[in-house]
Amino acid sequence: MGSLYTHSDLDGIVSGALMLNLMESEWHRRYDEVRITDYWDIDEPDNICYWKKNSINRENLSRNDTVLDLPQPGRRILFWADHHEDNEHPNGSAKYKLYDPKAPSCAGLIFRHYAGLYPKLQELYGDLVEITDRVDSANYRSIDEYDDLSIPGIRLDLSLDGTKKRLRRLGVKEVERKTEIKRSYLPSLVRGIGRTCDWKGLTEHPDVVDRARWVKNQQIAYEEAAKKLRVRHGPVIIERIDQRKKRLPGMFSKYSAFRQFPDTEVMVGFYLRRSYSRHIKYSISIVAKKNTFIENHNTVNLGQFMKDNTANGGGHSGIGVASFDVVQESDAVEAERVFSLLLGRLEK
Numbered sequence: 001m002g003s004l005y006t007h008s009d010l011d012g013i014v015s016g017a018l019m020l021n022l023m024e025s026e027w028h029r030r031y032d033e034v035r036i037t038d039y040w041d042i043d044e045p046d047n048i049c050y051w052k053k054n055s056i057n058r059e060n061l062s063r064n065d066t067v068l069d070l071p072q073p074g075r076r077i078l079f080w081a082d083h084h085e086d087n088e089h090p091n092g093s094a095k096y097k098l099y100d101p102k103a104p105s106c107a108g109l110i111f112r113h114y115a116g117l118y119p120k121l122q123e124l125y126g127d128l129v130e131i132t133d134r135v136d137s138a139n140y141r142s143i144d145e146y147d148d149l150s151i152p153g154i155r156l157d158l159s160l161d162g163t164k165k166r167l168r169r170l171g172v173k174e175v176e177r178k179t180e181i182k183r184s185y186l187p188s189l190v191r192g193i194g195r196t197c198d199w200k201g202l203t204e205h206p207d208v209v210d211r212a213r214w215v216k217n218q219q220i221a222y223e224e225a226a227k228k229l230r231v232r233h234g235p236v237i238i239e240r241i242d243q244r245k246k247r248l249p250g251m252f253s254k255y256s257a258f259r260q261f262p263d264t265e266v267m268v269g270f271y272l273r274r275s276y277s278r279h280i281k282y283s284i285s286i287v288a289k290k291n292t293f294i295e296n297h298n299t300v301n302l303g304q305f306m307k308d309n310t311a312n313g314g315g316h317s318g319i320g321v322a323s324f325d326v327v328q329e330s331d332a333v334e335a336e337r338v339f340s341l342l343l344g345r346l347e348k
């Protein structure tokens with residue numbers, strides 16, 4: 001039968017594993033292949049091709065295909081499940097469809113739909129889905145939980161971005177490392193978790209452990225470098241990082257600002273990055289994030305702020321994001337304007 005397409009994050013992997021398990025053990029059908037995709041691999045969904053030309057996922061989706069934790073394709077497929085807002089496609093049609101923008105994770109959505117019918121799901125994957133719900137909705141129990149390698153689900157999550165050290169030693173370029181992850185490591189996890197009765201045991205495999213450790217070390221290197229660039233203004237942390245000439249070492253670490261200043265309410269990042277397009281001088285992104293690890297009294301809806309004040313920004317109450325392509329100087333001035341407006345709102 002068709003292919004299983006799923007997202008490259010923990011939720012995508014667990015969603016894929018649940019579907020693969022159900023297909024094979026309950027419905028006695030097998031997917032021809034497992035394919036991993038990110039949002040940036042997707043063209044405008046109206047496009048016939050749907051998946052970008054040069055992505056590894058270029059496919060014409062068929063009626064037998066399943067798409068999970070990703071936008072609905074604008075054509076008929078077998079199964080679509082997702083929980084991201086605004087991801088329904090007006091021309092989309094799926095024989096089986098699970099869609100709930102309020103669900104904390106796509107895996108949780110699939111799990112809760114089928115666990116009543118197939119009780120063994122609870123026994124096999126109950127714990128894994130519980131942690132996936134929390135990871136995908138950033139609902140960690142503490143700031144240290146998100147990179148605690150002793151928790152199997154977290155170890156699995158961290159490993160997803162981790163390339164094999166061997167590849168790094170060989171000097172393989174970043175893009176090729178990412179391809180390796182998407183082509184072999186992530187699909188093998190979907191199959192491994194979907195078919196084994198012991199997903200926790202699988203997270204003790206050296207391949208998983210090494211990758212997770214590698215990612216954590218990369219994040220520590222980034223944290224160390226970013227520490228010196230942060231400034232605190234009352235309840236707000238400002239993180240202004242210019243990576244146009246030189247990139248910070250390591251790998252971006254999501255919550256490190258709140259580890260450095262645990263009692264602050266909001267982190268506002270202003271990031272300048274090189275652009276790979278000839279028409280764009282560089283790009284700026286503004287990211288504002290609330291500290292969810294404390295009792296937070298900040299009432300600004302960050303996503304709404306970005307929607308109201310920028311052309312393409314958005315998010316939700318706890319996180320707001322906007323990006324600016326700097327073609328001429330006025331674009332940078334506009335980004336600065338939004339940045340100071342936001343700081344004014346937050347410091348009040």
Ligand SMILES: [Mn+2]
Nearest residue numbers: 011069106136
């Ligand atoms: Mn998800």
